[in-house]
Amino acid sequence: MTTLVLGASGATGQLVAQQLLAQGEAVIALVRSKARLTTSDTRPEQLKIIETNITQLSAADYLRSCVGQNNPYMNWVVVRPDTLMDDAGATEYEEPSPVRSPIFDSGKISRINVSHFIMRLVKEESAWQHWQGQSPVLYNRCGAS
Template sequence: MMIFVAGASGQTGKLLVQQLLNHGDSVKIVVRDRNSLPSTIKNHSKVHIIQANILDLSNNDLSKEVRGCDAIASCLGHNMSIKGLFGHPRQLVTDATRKLCNAVKENKPEKPTKFVLMNTAGKRNADINEKISLGQKIVVGLLRLLLPPHADNEKAADFLRTKIGQNNKDIEWVVVRPDNLINEEKVGKYNIYPSPIRSAIFNAGITSRINVGHFMAELITSNLWEKWKGQMPVIYNQNSVQNSNQ
């Protein structure tokens, strides 16, 4: 398979790329600085690097780059700095998601291209009317107003959910929702649920970035896709589930 990965130089993006390479797939990545990549990725024979800002690529160039790709994965996110939180581009994830989907549709692929978007457990899936407490609604509403990255994540997921939808002939999608992200060296046991089993605000669980990368790679490369396509699964480390207080 050939997989296009946006956000490949990020903490989770690097781990996803390595998981795909471990699986034997070829990976096409777009990064602003190739030197931000570890040598195991930068020098790998199955990695094709496009050095650019994804939003600066023309529609025609991006269509060429995603042509022939079986799947697209986005691990894009905002840097946790003042500039990253409040500077431009404020809709990095949404604009990149829209741009990539338009590139796929421009190519009119013979079979639907898989699109996996990394998101957050703080984003509700309105398709299944997930219920949250009034307190969480208030806090999430404030985050939406005060922190542009949260609103950006929400809009990106909703673009796939409402604009691409469930019956698009060119694109099938999954939005992966981890909870509080941590770093771990190895893939561990994790659980997947259709909806959060904990409050992302008041009783957050934990999800290791390497488990997110592993799950995203499994979605793309295995029959797991058929189970989760068109949905927004939530991923927790197994010990986070065992310690949950629902």
């Protein structure tokens, strides 16, 4: 399986790409600028970098409406973090997330937890089967940093 990482030169996308490559997974990295991609693992057989600018198009909306949830040629999960923050290590997080108001009750999730969740999708068949064709929103569990 090859994993497409949108925003692979950003803070969260780099964590995701680095963890996937470290586990021997094939990655297609979409970046605005190759210069910002700092992954030290650039084995050409595992990593394909595509430099492009995806405007404000919502990937989740595009996949739902244009590709469809049951497309036989493409399997997908769009992970939607709320307010991103930096943490050194993974903590507990909620999946599925509780219903929250993003304006009046926004939650936080660490970049490392988003990356951890994506690694679970790639490595654990049961997690992939559960979330395939969906767009889960993740939050750190209450009490976690």
